[in-house]
Amino acid sequence: MPDWKLAHDYLESLLRSERAGPDELSAYQSKLLRRLVDHAFDETPFYAGRGGKPADLAPHSPGWLSQPCVSRSDLVENFDAFRPSSFSRLHGVITPLSTGGSTGPAARRDTTSLEALARLLASYRMYRNWTFDQSRPFFVFRKLAGENEPRRDKWGFPWNGESNLGDRTWIDIATPAAEQLQAMSGQGPVYVNTLPSNILRLSVAALRSDVRISIPFIVSVGEYLAPEVRAAAQEAFGSTIIDSFASAEGGVIAVQCPEAGLYHIQSEQVLAEIISLHGKPCAPGEAGEVIVTPLYGYATPLIRYRSGDFAEAGPACPCGRVLPTISRLLGRREHMFAFPDGTRRLPELDRVRITQTLGHDQWVLVQRSKTGAEFRHTGVLTAAARQAVTGSLESTLVHGFQLRCAQVDALPLTSGGKRHFTLNEMGN
C-alpha cells in the first residue's frame, strides 16, 4: 500500500465530515476527545494529579467547562509532567516542536507523525476547497531553522503523481523583500504561504517598484491579518488572502471559507472553544479567548489550552459546511491596548500607510501606561514623516492618549520570524 493511501482516505473523510449532519460531526469529535482524555489522565502525571477524569465531555456541559484550563506557564514549568508514560505506536514517531513565543520563554510541545498528518490534511482540504491549481509554483516564506539557502520540494496531493505537482520553494522570511519578489518573478501565477507582516513588506515593495507578479492566493498564517494588509496584497498582486489560524500548540485551528469568508474551525482535529471572561462559551457575535484541545496531541496532551488568541464566535455558515465558525480574529492579548473606557483590543492603525511613510517596517506602537503610547522606530524620522505618522495615529487612537516617538537602534523580527506592530508593556 503506498504511504499516501492513508492521507487520501483521510482527505475523503474530511470532505464528507464537513458536510455531514452536526450530530455526526459531534459524535466523531467526542470519540476522539474521549480517547485523548483517557490517555491524558491514564498516562501523564499532570492530568493524573487532578484526580478523576471528567465524565461529561460535551463542550458546553458544566462538567467540561469546570475542567481547569492549561496555560503556557504550566507547559513551560512542568513539561515533563505532560509526557505520557506510553502511547499507541499508531501515532508514529515523536518530534519536538518549539513554540517560540513572542513574549516569555519558548515552550516545548512534542508532536507525532499522526498529528503532523492531521495538520497536513487541513491544508489539503483547503487546497481542494479553494480549488488550487496544484501544478503552479508555491513559495513559502517562513522562519527556516538553520537554513539560509532556499530549499525546494513538491507540493500538493502525492497521489496525483510527482510529475504533475508544482515546485515548492522555501525561503527564509528575513530575506529582503526585493529578493523574495525576484525569486517569484517570471514564473506566471504563483501561490504564497507567509506571515501577514511579510505580506505587508512584499506588497509595499511591489507597489513602489515596477515588479508585476500575479499571486492568486496567499495563505496567511501566524499573525493577526489587518484589513489594510489584505487590501494592499489585492492591489499589489491581485491576491485573495486565505487567512488561516494556526499555532504550534493547537495545530491548524481554523481556515477561511471560500464562499463566506468566515473561519471554519477544523473540528475533526481540534476542539476550539471561544470562552468569555466569565468562563462561558461565547454566542455568535461575542468575543472571547480561544481555548484549544488538539485531538491528536498524544505526545504532549493539551486539554483546554489557553491560546492567548481572541476571536469573535461566528454564526452557522451559509456555505453548507457544518464546521462551527469564527467571524473575526481579534489578535493576541499582549498586543492589545487597554483603553480608558475599560475595553481591551488592538489599537486601530494603518500598518501599510505607516510603513510606506517610513520606507521600512521597523516600527512598533507600544502602550506604556494607562494613557501613554510610544511609537518606536529605527532610523531618523524626518519632520514630515513624524507629522504624517503621529497625525495618522492620533486620528485613530482614542482621545486622551499621549503619544511620543522614540528612535531605537534595532527592532529585529522575533525568533519565529514575526513582527508585531503593537505591544502592551503594562503587564496585565
Ligand SMILES: [Zn+2]
Ligand atoms: Zn463556509
